[in-house]
Structure formats: structure tokens, C-alpha cells
Amino acid sequence: MAQVLLKNITKRWGDFVGVDNQSLAVADKEFLVLLGPSGCGKTTTMRMIAGLEEPTSGEIWIGDHVVNDDLPKDRDVAMVFQNYGLYPHMTIYDNIAYPLKVRGTPKADIKPRVEKAAEQVELTEFLHRKPKALSGGQRQRVALARAIVRTPKVFLMDEPLSNLDAKLRVTMRAELKHLSRQLQITTVYVTHDQIEAMTLADRVAVMEKGVIRQLGTPDEIYNDPSNLFVAGFIGSPAMNLINGSVKDGYFITTGGTRLVKVDGGDRAKVILGVRAEDVDIHESGQGDIDVLVYAYENTGESVMLTLQFGKQRIIAKGDRHLRKDMDDVVGLRVNPDHLYLFDSETEERIRY
Amino acid sequence: MRDNKLKYILVLPAIIVVFATAVWPLIESLRLSFTVGRLTKPNFPQGYLGWENYTWAFMEEPAFWNSVEVTVLYTLITVILTTLIALGLAMLLAPGGRLRGGVQTLLILPFAMSPALIGVSFRFMFNPEFGLFDAFFGVVIPPLAEISWLSDPTLAFVVCVMADVWGWIPFLTLVLIGGLASIPQDTIEAAQVDGASSWRVFKDITLPQLVPVLAVVLILKAIFSLKTFDQIYMLTNGGPGTATQTLSHYIYFSGMKYGQIGYSASVAWVMVIPMILLTFLYARYVFQKR
Numbered sequence A: 001m002a003q004v005l006l007k008n009i010t011k012r013w014g015d016f017v018g019v020d021n022q023s024l025a026v027a028d029k030e031f032l033v034l035l036g037p038s039g040c041g042k043t044t045t046m047r048m049i050a051g052l053e054e055p056t057s058g059e060i061w062i063g064d065h066v067v068n069d070d071l072p073k074d075r076d077v078a079m080v081f082q083n084y085g086l087y088p089h090m091t092i093y094d095n096i097a098y099p100l101k102v103r104g105t106p107k108a109d110i111k112p113r114v115e116k117a118a119e120q121v122e123l124t125e126f127l128h129r130k131p132k133a134l135s136g137g138q139r140q141r142v143a144l145a146r147a148i149v150r151t152p153k154v155f156l157m158d159e160p161l162s163n164l165d166a167k168l169r170v171t172m173r174a175e176l177k178h179l180s181r182q183l184q185i186t187t188v189y190v191t192h193d194q195i196e197a198m199t200l201a202d203r204v205a206v207m208e209k210g211v212i213r214q215l216g217t218p219d220e221i222y223n224d225p226s227n228l229f230v231a232g233f234i235g236s237p238a239m240n241l242i243n244g245s246v247k248d249g250y251f252i253t254t255g256g257t258r259l260v261k262v263d264g265g266d267r268a269k270v271i272l273g274v275r276a277e278d279v280d281i282h283e284s285g286q287g288d289i290d291v292l293v294y295a296y297e298n299t300g301e302s303v304m305l306t307l308q309f310g311k312q313r314i315i316a317k318g319d320r321h322l323r324k325d326m327d328d329v330v331g332l333r334v335n336p337d338h339l340y341l342f343d344s345e346t347e348e349r350i351r352y
Numbered sequence B: 001m002r003d004n005k006l007k008y009i010l011v012l013p014a015i016i017v018v019f020a021t022a023v024w025p026l027i028e029s030l031r032l033s034f035t036v037g038r039l040t041k042p043n044f045p046q047g048y049l050g051w052e053n054y055t056w057a058f059m060e061e062p063a064f065w066n067s068v069e070v071t072v073l074y075t076l077i078t079v080i081l082t083t084l085i086a087l088g089l090a091m092l093l094a095p096g097g098r099l100r101g102g103v104q105t106l107l108i109l110p111f112a113m114s115p116a117l118i119g120v121s122f123r124f125m126f127n128p129e130f131g132l133f134d135a136f137f138g139v140v141i142p143p144l145a146e147i148s149w150l151s152d153p154t155l156a157f158v159v160c161v162m163a164d165v166w167g168w169i170p171f172l173t174l175v176l177i178g179g180l181a182s183i184p185q186d187t188i189e190a191a192q193v194d195g196a197s198s199w200r201v202f203k204d205i206t207l208p209q210l211v212p213v214l215a216v217v218l219i220l221k222a223i224f225s226l227k228t229f230d231q232i233y234m235l236t237n238g239g240p241g242t243a244t245q246t247l248s249h250y251i252y253f254s255g256m257k258y259g260q261i262g263y264s265a266s267v268a269w270v271m272v273i274p275m276i277l278l279t280f281l282y283a284r285y286v287f288q289k290r
Helices: A042-050 A092-102 A107-120 A136-148 A166-183 A194-200 A218-223 A228-233 B003-032 B052-060 B062-093 B102-107 B115-125 B132-140 B142-146 B153-181 B185-194 B198-226 B230-235 B247-257 B261-287
Strands: A004-013 A016-026 A031-035 A057-062 A077-080 A154-158 A186-191 A203-208 A211-216 A240-247 A250-253 A258-261 A267-274 A279-283 A289-298 A303-309 A312-318 A329-334 A340-343
Touching: A004 A042, A016 A042, A016 A211, A031 A042, A031 A194, A042 A057, A042 A077, A042 A154, A042 A186, A077 A136, A077 B185, A092 A107, A092 A136, A092 B185, A092 B198, A107 A136, A136 A166, A166 A194, A186 A194, A194 A218, A203 A218, A203 A228, A211 A218, A211 A228, A228 A240, A228 A267, A228 A340, A240 A312, A258 A267, A258 A329, A279 A303, A279 A312, A303 A329, B003 B261, B052 B261, B062 B153, B062 B198, B062 B247, B102 B153, B115 B132, B115 B153, B115 B230, B132 B142, B153 B198, B153 B230, B185 B198, B198 B261, B230 B247, B247 B261
Parallel strands: A031 A186, A031 A203, A077 A154, A154 A186
Antiparallel strands: A004 A016, A004 A057, A203 A211, A240 A250, A240 A267, A250 A258, A267 A340, A279 A329, A289 A303, A289 A329, A303 A312
16 A cells, blocks of 8 residues: 655656656555557656666655665565566466565465465466466466565556457456456556556556656546647547637638637637547538548448548548448538647647 | 489588598597507507507506596686686676676677687796786785796696686677577566565576576586697696696697507597587587477
């Protein structure tokens, strides 16, 4: 049981700034996800919590101690690595038992705890095998069992699902969520996969270029992005971002099309954000403007239409029974209740 | 011509060369080891003796046993010392180790020198009149100034070992750096987070994963230590007396200096046995499927 606190953490390698003066508080028992594209500093942040990387400046607290000068072994954390980091020369049993062994747990205690951890991740029948003889998903579960065999203060997970195939990833994600609810231990989880972040997190910290761009619940991150980066990064397909201006209560694209009613007065350079599911498709003439179908994609559960007017393209998500073809003309209406305006210069959200 | 015939023809020259330079001399030396084989007498090799050369070496010749003793001792000490020092250096020089960069290039230098040259340089450095070591020890620890290193049996052996270890450390270090680099970094980090001290990480995680490379290093160095000749020949020439006379030096002397080809061939064959064993082990580790 412990909270994790980062105070003005910076990590620099020469001129390259990995993490730039960031502060972050992870509450006790919270599941916090660090989300961002590769190279954004999320893994570095986690490795500094683990003690595998030393911050250039700033303080790291675990519980009520500053741990900056503590070796990884003294921080009482457990970590799941992207490539699992299993010990290839040890059996699965010895892999899971290792954290207990090196911490001097009495021999009599080790066996029942290893067996319990193995049972929790359904590995009981593989305990005598070596990692090489297991599949990717099974290895992943060994890494997990090695983390949960102790009760550490903090769990650290570095893209633990990224090496699994798509189907297994969904299953393991649910298992991970179930397990974390059961264990109730503070967890920091690194991923570049927004679905993982949305489904697992209590709170998500979206990172870009060493900076946390927004920290909030999955709901807030998705429905109330505070800047252009978060708006564009979260959601699939990505949010439509359209350059233009606001004049006389309407958003006008740079191409001159009057697209949708927007409150809040005139503004010169803005970017309008609208999610694909908030773009409604109608028969030709029945929308606000008529547009051309540039591409039609049927994913089975829904259809994606890429629509073109002038040089502008916009993606709309439609009912799965909708059938259109390239170069068809359809009516388009943007739902005025779910719009986001961003300043083109600062890329910050304009709230009106 | 079909490919599967052509391939034999293509490797034939190589096979002929190996037979002419390795297999035939080996067989010929085995034949000679059962003969009188005196170079100094007419009608070489003067007829067969059966096992007499071998029984002579084992039963009657203290010089043979002396050289066996020197060789075994020399091999054990140099193998262990070189491997340990090389492993320590490799840990420091490996990616993520504490030293790196230009040091690695410097390290290869001793290995670029021929063993005979190393022998000559060490003989000069330990020369009591103008040797570098003698001058150095004389200044740092004055009582050692009077010691004549190469004329004391034990010290001469120590100097031989020193020269050999010095010459071999670079190569073995490089091999071990390669071995260390191939160990997945996340296994080491996982162990650190799991709670292992640096010593336990080394003992439980690094060392077991280094075993295949370490085995190759040990076997390779054992082979080279066993057959050491040129360096000893230049440094002490087996002396003082026979204090540093290794088996290969003894074989060379019996054969080339005293002309007892038959006898020296039989002693050589005594050495072939551990060599074949080591080569076999080496091949098994190097070519094993992982």
C-alpha cells in the first residue's frame, strides 16, 4: 500500500530531454496508465520509478520515502517487462520463486505462494518447464505471476501486452483488469495502445515529448481533451481536425465551406475537432452540405466513410447497414453538441 | 554434371590439403612413435620397438614427468587466472559496464603481438642488468631489486605464467564481452527489481547465461596453454634447468636437439590424447544447436 509521487522529474541524456520537469501523483491503489507514442518518455518515467534509470533532477517518492538513492531491490516494487525478462535457465517455478528467494523468504513459505500465484494466472501445469517451452501468452503470465507472488508496494508494467497477438491481447487485458481489482495494489502501466489505456486505467496520463499533456479519467481524456495532441491521439479513427475560422457564429473551413454553427464569437485561426461518430450522414440534399464519398470501408460493426469537399477530407462513422460507393454524393451534418475548438497557435483547447 | 557430384569435387582440394598437412603427419608420427627413430644414426627409422618408447617415458624418464607436471600446473594456473581476469575486465567493458570506448581498442594490443615476441620482451623486461621490471621493483620495493627473476626456478615459472596471462587476456576479454552483450538486458533488470543484490544478479542470472561462452573460453585457453611452446622457448628456454620445460618444449628438445624422433613422437602422442578430448568438447560447445 503506497502512493507514488514524482516531483519535478527531469531526465536528460546530453542534449536530449527524455522527461521534462514533470510532476505526477499516483494515489494508493490507483491504476494509472502512462499513454503516448514511442519516444514520449513514458517508459523512462516508469524506469525511474523502478530505479533502473536515475532522474537528472527531481524527487521520486514511494509511500512516505524519497527513493532517489535506493537501488531497485530496495524499492519494493514489482515489474513486468515488455519482453517479459524471464530467466531462461530457470524453470517456471524457479522464475516465480526468485523474488521470494532473494528476499530471504523461509523455504516453507515459498512453495505455497508460488503455487498460489501460478494458480491465479492458470500456469499450474507448466511449473516444471523452462520459458523456452512456453507460448508468448504463457510467458506473459509467468512474468505476471513473478510480479504478484510478493505483495509489493507498487506494480510497474511496461507494455506487457504488446508482444501478444491481437486476440490474446484482448483476453489478457480482461484478465489483467480482473487481477488488478482483486489485488488492490498501486499500479503504473505503460502503453501506446489507447484501448488498453481506456479500459484498464483509473486515470490516464497522456504524454508527448517528455511532457504530460493531460491527466484525467478515461472519460475526461476522451470526451474533454484539453489540447490538440490529446484530441488527435485518443480515439479510433482519429478525431477529424479541420483548419478554419469562426465568423458570424459559424465555423468556416480554410476552403471557405460553412460547416457548422459554433458559439463564442469570431476567431481567426482555429482548428475544429469532431469525432467520426459525431458526423452524421444523410441522403444527398438532406444534410447541411453535400459532399463526395472518397472512400467507403465496411468494418462489419460499422462503416467508415471518408468524405471530401474541396480539399478537405473528413471521416464519418455510419450505421453498419449503410451502403455507399466511391464518388456517390451524400449529405453531411456535423453534430453541433460535440465539437472541440483549438487555437491553431498554442494548440490548446478553446472553451466557449 | 549433377550438383551433388560437383559439390564433392569442389571440396576435394581442401580435403587433400587437410590430409597432407594434418592427417598424414599425425599418422606418420604415430608410426614413428613405435620405431627407434634416431636421426643421428643410419637407416632411419631403424625398425620397430613396439611400446618401448612409451614405457620408457612413463617408467624410466623423470624429465618426462617433470614436463608433464610443469605443463599441468602451467595450464591450470594460466587458464584460471586468464579467465578470471578477462571475465572481470569484460564485466567492466561490456555495454552498460563502467569502462568503455577507447579502452577496448587499447585492450586488443597485446593480442596483436606474436607469442615469441612476448617471450623476448618479457626476457628483456626481467633482465637483472637493464630490465624494466627489475628497475621498477627496485624503486618501489628495494629488497626485490637484488632478485634475478629468470634464474630462480619458481620465479621463472611465475614470469612465464605472467607473460602468458598478459598475452591472452585481451582475446578472452573480447570473447566474454560478446557473451555478456548477448545476455538479454531485461533479465538482469528483472532480477534487480526482484530484489537481487549485484553479486546475486551476477551469480544467479549473468553467470548461468554466460556458461556456453565461458566453456568455449576455458577449453580454448586450455588447448593453447597445453601446446605453449614459442613463448617459453624465447623466454626461458625451459630453464633454469627444466623448471619451465613444458611438454611441447620437451618434445621439441628430444626430437630436434637429441635426434630421438621415435621417442619424441611417442611423447607427442601422449599429448594428443588430452588435446583430442578438448577439441571434441570445444566442437560440441561451438557447434551445438541452441
